[in-house]
Amino acid sequence: MSLDHSLNLENTRAQMRKGSLEYCILLVISRKKVYASDIISALKHADMLVVEGTLYPLLSRLKNAGLLDYHWQESKSGPPRKYYELTLLGRGVLKQLDSTWENLQSSINALREARR
Amino acid sequence: MSLDHSLNLENTRAQMRKGSLEYCILLVISRKKVYASDIISALKHADMLVVEGTLYPLLSRLKNAGLLDYHWQESKSGPPRKYYELTLLGRGVLKQLDSTWENLQSSINALREARR
DNA sequence: CCAACTACCTTTTTATACAAGGTACTGTAT
DNA sequence: ATACAGTACCTTGTATAAAAAGGTAGTTGG
Numbered sequence: 001m002s003l004d005h006s007l008n009l010e011n012t013r014a015q016m017r018k019g020s021l022e023y024c025i026l027l028v029i030s031r032k033k034v035y036a037s038d039i040i041s042a043l044k045h046a047d048m049l050v051v052e053g054t055l056y057p058l059l060s061r062l063k064n065a066g067l068l069d070y071h072w073q074e075s076k077s078g079p080p081r082k083y084y085e086l087t088l089l090g091r092g093v094l095k096q097l098d099s100t101w102e103n104l105q106s107s108i109n110a111l112r113e114a115r116r
Numbered sequence: 117m118s119l120d121h122s123l124n125l126e127n128t129r130a131q132m133r134k135g136s137l138e139y140c141i142l143l144v145i146s147r148k149k150v151y152a153s154d155i156i157s158a159l160k161h162a163d164m165l166v167v168e169g170t171l172y173p174l175l176s177r178l179k180n181a182g183l184l185d186y187h188w189q190e191s192k193s194g195p196p197r198k199y200y201e202l203t204l205l206g207r208g209v210l211k212q213l214d215s216t217w218e219n220l221q222s223s224i225n226a227l228r229e230a231r232r
Numbered sequence: 233c234c235a236a237c238t239a240c241c242t243t244t245t246t247a248t249a250c251a252a253g254g255t256a257c258t259g260t261a262t
Numbered sequence: 263a264t265a266c267a268g269t270a271c272c273t274t275g276t277a278t279a280a281a282a283a284g285g286t287a288g289t290t291g292g
Contacts (some may be wrong), residue, residue: 009209009212011278012209015135016220017135019131022128023224024223024227027227027231035270036270042227046223046224046226050250051249052250053249053250053274056271056272057248057249065124079257079269081271097125097128097132100128101224104132104133107164111162114147115146131248167281167282168239168240169241169283170279172241191238194288194289195237197238198239
């Protein structure tokens with residue numbers, strides 16, 4: 001209501017987080033076998049909100065790309081869960097994303113320091 | 117053609133860069149008055165590719181949001197250029213994006229370190 | 233005066249995050 | 263046994279935004 005501007009700060013912040021979402025998800029899965037809710041909790045804890053409607057299609061894409069694998073596992077309370085883990089390919093890709101992230105950090109921090 | 121996978125590494129890397137694009141553009145403009153080609157060069161130099169079709173609409177959005185202002189300036193060789201600079205509001209937003217970036221770095225680096 | 237260059241901008245396509253809605257299995261209380 | 267509450271999975275529709283491609287116009291040099 002107050003803004004007819006087509007851009008707002010919260011949106012820009014969200015964009016920054018979204019960019020690294022895939023990387024973060026791979027990071028979470030690399031730590032241990034997890035199912036969807038685990039991932040959502042872990043990312044919420046790291047201030048990287050994700051919702052189901054975002055996560056499920058993304059997990060499917062990563063699975064189809066061969067970065068992830070899953071197996072069903074019974075739960076003590078509720079329906080069975082899909083536990084995901086990284087494939088060998090997934091670990092390789094993650095390693096490459098690590099350096100992408102490091103490069104991005106360097107680039108941006110260089111731009112930041114170039115200010116008076 | 118060669119990939120039936122709906123995901124590829126270069127795409128993911130591009131996504132990571134895209135997320136912070138707006139921030140980087142504001143950083144570049146904060147250093148000194150620049151026109152579109154200056155921004156493209158600066159970002160290319162920092163490994164953050166942008167093309168015209170991305171940049172012009174983004175500059176318009178930032179202008180409409182009141183973060184930027186511009187003035188026309190003659191060129192020695194070619195048509196006149198639009199030189200952009202940050203408004204007071206723009207500087208304020210940039211300051212907030214600085215802390216967004218710092219938080220993002222912390223969050224992701226925490227996830228990274230939590231690996232064995 | 234015409235071609236090459238530079239600069240600005242728009243239109244179309246494609247990708248993707250999110251909201252919302254839907255299915256199904258489990259355990260608990262009536 | 264039946265119904266409902268809770269959890270988990272997934273899909274569909276919408277909006278945003280980057281990128282590709284195409285378009286307009288001013289300037290310089292031949």
